[in-house]
Amino acid sequence: MKKLLTVLTLTLTGVLxxxxxxxxxxxxxxxxxxxxxxxxxxxxxxxxxxEFLAAVRKATEVGKMPSSLPFESAADExxxxxxxxxxxxxxxxxxxxxxxxxxxxxxxLPALPKIPADNPLTPEKVKxxxxxxxxxxxxxxxxxxCNTCHNLSLGGDDNQKSSIGHRWRTGGRNAPTTLNSGFLRxxxxxxxxxxxxxxxxxxxxxxxxxxxxxxIVVRRLKEIPEYVELFKKAFPGExxxxxxxxxxxxxxxxxxTLNTPNSPFQRYLLGDDxxxxxxxxxxxxxxxxxxxxxCHNGPVLSDGQFHKFKWNKDLGRYRVTKNPKxxxxxxxxQLLNVAVTAPYFHDGSVNSLExxxxxxxxxxxxxxxxxxxxxxxxxxxxxLTGEVPLEARVLPQLPGNNPx
Amino acid sequence: MKKLLTVLTLTLTGVLxxxxxxxxxxxxxxxxxxxxxxxxxxxxxxxxxxEFLAAVRKATEVGKMPSSLPFESAADExxxxxxxxxxxxxxxxxxxxxxxxxxxxxxxLPALPKIPADNPLTPEKVKxxxxxxxxxxxxxxxxxxCNTCHNLSLGGDDNQKSSIGHRWRTGGRNAPTTLNSGFLRxxxxxxxxxxxxxxxxxxxxxxxxxxxxxxIVVRRLKEIPEYVELFKKAFPGExxxxxxxxxxxxxxxxxxTLNTPNSPFQRYLLGDDxxxxxxxxxxxxxxxxxxxxxCHNGPVLSDGQFHKFKWNKDLGRYRVTKNPKxxxxxxxxQLLNVAVTAPYFHDGSVNSLExxxxxxxxxxxxxxxxxxxxxxxxxxxxxLTGEVPLEARVLPQLPGNNPx
Numbered sequence: 071m072k073k074l075l076t077v078l079t080l081t082l083t084g085v086l087x088x089x090x091x092x093x094x095x096x097x098x099x100x101x102x103x104x105x106x107x108x109x110x111x112x113x114x115x116x117x118x119x120x121e122f123l124a125a126v127r128k129a130t131e132v133g134k135m136p137s138s139l140p141f142e143s144a145a146d147e148x149x150x151x152x153x154x155x156x157x158x159x160x161x162x163x164x165x166x167x168x169x170x171x172x173x174x175x176x177x178x179l180p181a182l183p184k185i186p187a188d189n190p191l192t193p194e195k196v197k198x199x200x201x202x203x204x205x206x207x208x209x210x211x212x213x214x215x216c217n218t219c220h221n222l223s224l225g226g227d228d229n230q231k232s233s234i235g236h237r238w239r240t241g242g243r244n245a246p247t248t249l250n251s252g253f254l255r256x257x258x259x260x261x262x263x264x265x266x267x268x269x270x271x272x273x274x275x276x277x278x279x280x281x282x283x284x285x286i287v288v289r290r291l292k293e294i295p296e297y298v299e300l301f302k303k304a305f306p307g308e309x310x311x312x313x314x315x316x317x318x319x320x321x322x323x324x325x326x327t328l329n330t331p332n333s334p335f336q337r338y339l340l341g342d343d344x345x346x347x348x349x350x351x352x353x354x355x356x357x358x359x360x361x362x363x364x365c366h367n368g369p370v371l372s373d374g375q376f377h378k379f380k381w382n383k384d385l386g387r388y389r390v391t392k393n394p395k396x397x398x399x400x401x402x403x404q405l406l407n408v409a410v411t412a413p414y415f416h417d418g419s420v421n422s423l424e425x426x427x428x429x430x431x432x433x434x435x436x437x438x439x440x441x442x443x444x445x446x447x448x449x450x451x452x453x454l455t456g457e458v459p460l461e462a463r464v465l466p467q468l469p470g471n472n473p474x
Numbered sequence: 475m476k477k478l479l480t481v482l483t484l485t486l487t488g489v490l491x492x493x494x495x496x497x498x499x500x501x502x503x504x505x506x507x508x509x510x511x512x513x514x515x516x517x518x519x520x521x522x523x524x525e526f527l528a529a530v531r532k533a534t535e536v537g538k539m540p541s542s543l544p545f546e547s548a549a550d551e552x553x554x555x556x557x558x559x560x561x562x563x564x565x566x567x568x569x570x571x572x573x574x575x576x577x578x579x580x581x582x583l584p585a586l587p588k589i590p591a592d593n594p595l596t597p598e599k600v601k602x603x604x605x606x607x608x609x610x611x612x613x614x615x616x617x618x619x620c621n622t623c624h625n626l627s628l629g630g631d632d633n634q635k636s637s638i639g640h641r642w643r644t645g646g647r648n649a650p651t652t653l654n655s656g657f658l659r660x661x662x663x664x665x666x667x668x669x670x671x672x673x674x675x676x677x678x679x680x681x682x683x684x685x686x687x688x689x690i691v692v693r694r695l696k697e698i699p700e701y702v703e704l705f706k707k708a709f710p711g712e713x714x715x716x717x718x719x720x721x722x723x724x725x726x727x728x729x730x731t732l733n734t735p736n737s738p739f740q741r742y743l744l745g746d747d748x749x750x751x752x753x754x755x756x757x758x759x760x761x762x763x764x765x766x767x768x769c770h771n772g773p774v775l776s777d778g779q780f781h782k783f784k785w786n787k788d789l790g791r792y793r794v795t796k797n798p799k800x801x802x803x804x805x806x807x808q809l810l811n812v813a814v815t816a817p818y819f820h821d822g823s824v825n826s827l828e829x830x831x832x833x834x835x836x837x838x839x840x841x842x843x844x845x846x847x848x849x850x851x852x853x854x855x856x857x858l859t860g861e862v863p864l865e866a867r868v869l870p871q872l873p874g875n876n877p878x
C-alpha cells in the first residue's frame with residue numbers, strides 16, 4: 071500500500087521515477103480517476119489477475135481499450151508476479167539514453183502493411199494504381215485526381231479544412247492523409263470502409279468530390295488502349311480486366327506503398343539516439359505519461375478504434391451505424407506526418423499542432439496541460455514526418471488524350 | 475518559263491518531284507494564288523533578287539512571313555543563281571532515306587531555350603521554381619497550382635476546353651502547354667506577354683484562374699522559413715528576396731527546363747531513320763508540301779508570329795492592341811507534344827488531331843485535304859511527343875504546413 075501511494079503521488083506530481091512501471095508509463099493516462107477506474111477501484115472490482123485480464127480482453131474486443139498495450143505487465147504490477155519495475159530497469163540500463171525505456175510503447179513502421187489475400191501487390195498493379203491515382207480523368211470534370219486532395223507534395227492531404235470538390239462543393243470533414251493509410255484498421259473518420267479498396271470508391275463517386283460513376287470511369291479507361299493493356303498486365307487471366315473493382319484494387323495497391331520510413335522518430339526507434347532532440351525526447355515521454363499513447367499506439371500511432379470526441383454537431387460513427395452508442399465516436403487518426411497535415415480534427419478547425427495537443431488532452435484525457443508541455447509533445451510529433459517514397463512521387467506520363 | 479509551268483503543274487496536281495525545289499517544298503503552301511502572290515506575280519513586282527530579298531526582310535520584320543524559311547534559296551530559284559534543285563538533290567543522295575531532304579525544313583530541339591540576361595538559370599532557382607510550380611498555396615484557395623492546368627502528367631496542359639479555375643470559373647481560351655514554352659517568341663494565344671516571367675503573373679492573379687495577389691503570395695511564402703531560405707539561395711545577395719518578381723522569375727526558370735527531347739521525330743532529325751514509320755515520314759512530307767511549315771517552323775514548330783484565324787467571336791490579338799489589323803490574329807501554337815494536348819485551337823473546340831489538321835488546311839492554307847492525308851499528317855504530329863524530364867516530374871515535398 072505504501073508503494074501504491076508513492077506511485078500515485080509520483081503520477082500526480084508529474085514526476086516519473088526512473089523505475090516507473092507500466093501503470094505510470096501507460097495506464098495512468100486514462101486511469102487517473104476522471105475517465106476510467108483507478109488502480110484502487112480496479113483491485114476492488116477484479117479479484118484476480120485472471121478476472122482482470124478477462125475484463126481487459128472484453129474491453130479490447132468491443133473497442134473500449136486499445137489492444138496493443140502491455141496488459142500482462144500491468145496485471146503483474148496490480149496483482150503481483152514479475153514486476154514491471156524490474157523489467158523496465160533492466161531495459162533502461164542497456165541503453166545510454168535515459169528516454170529509451172519509453173521506446174517499448176512504440177513500434178517501428180514496417181515496410182508494408184498487411185496485404186489482403188484478394189488483392190496481392192504486384193509491380194504491374196502498383197504502376198497502374200499510381201497512374202490512376204494521378205489521373206484527373208477519373209473525375210467527372212477531368213480536373214480532380216486522388217492527388218488533388220491527397221497531394222503527395224503536401225503530406226498526402228490538401229491543407230484545406232475540408233476538401234474542395236466538383237463544382238467547388240465542399241464536404242464536412244477534413245481529408246485524412248493517404249500516407250501510411252494501409253496500416254489503418256478501418257478507413258474514413260467514421261470507419262465506414264473496412265479496406266482501402268472500399269475507401270477508394272467513396273471520393274470517386276461522392277457528389278462533393280470527384281462526382282464520377284463506375285460507368286464513366288470504366289468507359290473513359292477503355293477508350294485508352296494503353297490503359298487496357300496495363301489492366302491486362304495488372305490483372306492477368308481476367309477476361310475483362312477494366313472494371314471499377316479493379317480500378318479501386320489498383321489504387322489501393324499503390325496506396326499500400328505510400329509508407330514513410332526514415333522519420334527522425336523511426337530512426338530513433340531503430341537505434342539512432344541522436345535522431346531526436348532533447349525536446350522531442352521529452353515530448354515522447356510526456357506523450358506516454360499523459361496517456362496520449364492509450365489511443366495513439368501501434369506503428370502509425372492509431373489504435374484503429376473509435377473514441378468519443380464531442381466537438382461539433384458531427385455525430386461521427388453514429389451516421390454509419392445509427393447506434394446511439396456511436397454518437398460522436400471517431401476513429402483515432404494516425405499521427406505519422408501529422409506536422410505536415412494541418413489543419414486538425416475531423417472538421418479541420420484547428421491549425422496549430424500545439425493547440426490540437428492541448429484540446430485532445432482536455433477532451434480525451436481530462437487534463438489541462440501547460441503550453442510548455444504541449445510544445446514538447448508537438449515537437450515530438452514533428453519528428454514523425456517521414457519520406458514519401460521517390461517512386462510514388464514521380465508523376466507518370468499518362469496515356470491517351472482525346473477528350474470526349 | 476517551261477520549267478515554271480512544269481513546277482506549277484506538279485504543285486497543283488499534288489505530285490512532288492524528287493528534284494523539287496524550295497518553291498514546291500516551302501513557298502507553294504502559301505504562295506498558291508489564293509493567299510499570297512504567286513511566283514509569276516512576284517517576278518512582276520520585284521525585278522531583282524535584291525528587291526525580292528529586301529521585301530522579304532520587311533515582311534518578316536513585321537511578322538507577315540516567318541523568318542526561318544530558306545529565302546536565299548527561293549531567290550536563287552526565282553531570279554537565277556545556284557539552284558535549289560541542285561542543293562536538294564545533293565543532300566538527298568547523301569542519305570538512304572528518300573524523305574531526308576525534308577529534314578532541312580525542321581530544326582532539332584536545343585537542350586535549352588535562350589536564357590534572359592536578367593534571369594540566369596541556376597540549380598537553386600530551378601529547384602525553387604519547381605516547388606512554386608507545384609504549390610497550390612500560391613492560389614487564393616490553396617487548391618490550384620500551376621500544375622493543375624499545366625499538368626506535367628498530361629502533356630503540360632489539362633485536357634479541358636478551357637481551364638477550370640477559382641470557384642469553378644472558366645476562362646474563354648484553351649490552356650497552352652508549358653512544355654517547351656521557353657522557345658516561344660511570345661506567350662499566350664494573343665501574345666500579350668513577351669516572356670515567361672510576365673506570363674506567370676497572369677494565371678496567378680486571374681479572377682478565373684488562381685485568383686491570387688502578389689501580396690497573398692509573398693505573405694504566405696514569407697510565413698514558411700524553408701521557402702525564405704530557398705529564395706535567399708536562388709537570389710543571392712538580395713536583401714529581401716521573397717518578392718512577386720522573384721516568384722515569377724523562379725517559375726519561369728523552371729519552365730525553361732520543361733523541354734521534351736527524344737521524341738521519335740527528334741531522333742529522326744538527329745539521324746535515326748528508323749525512328750519514324752513510313753506513314754509518319756509521308757506525313758512530314760505532306761506537312762511541308764501543303765505549306766503547314768510556313769507558320770509551323772523552327773525548333774517547336776511555331777514561327778512565333780500572329781496569323782489570322784477567324785474561328786469564333788474571339789478577336790485575338792486585337793483585344794491587346796486595339797489595332798483593327800490584329801482582329802482574329804493569334805500566335806501560331808507550337809506543335810511539340812500536340813498529340814497529348816487536345817482539345818485544339820484557342821477555344822479547345824476540336825478534339826481530333828485529324829480534324830484540326832483539315833480545318834487548319836482549309837482556313838489557313840485554303841486547301842481541302844483528304845482524310846487519308848490528314849491522317850498521315852496527324853501521324854507525323856504524333857511523332858512529336860517527347861519525354862518530360864524526370865527531374866521535373868518528381869513531386870517536391872513542400873515545406874510549411876499551418877494554413878492561415
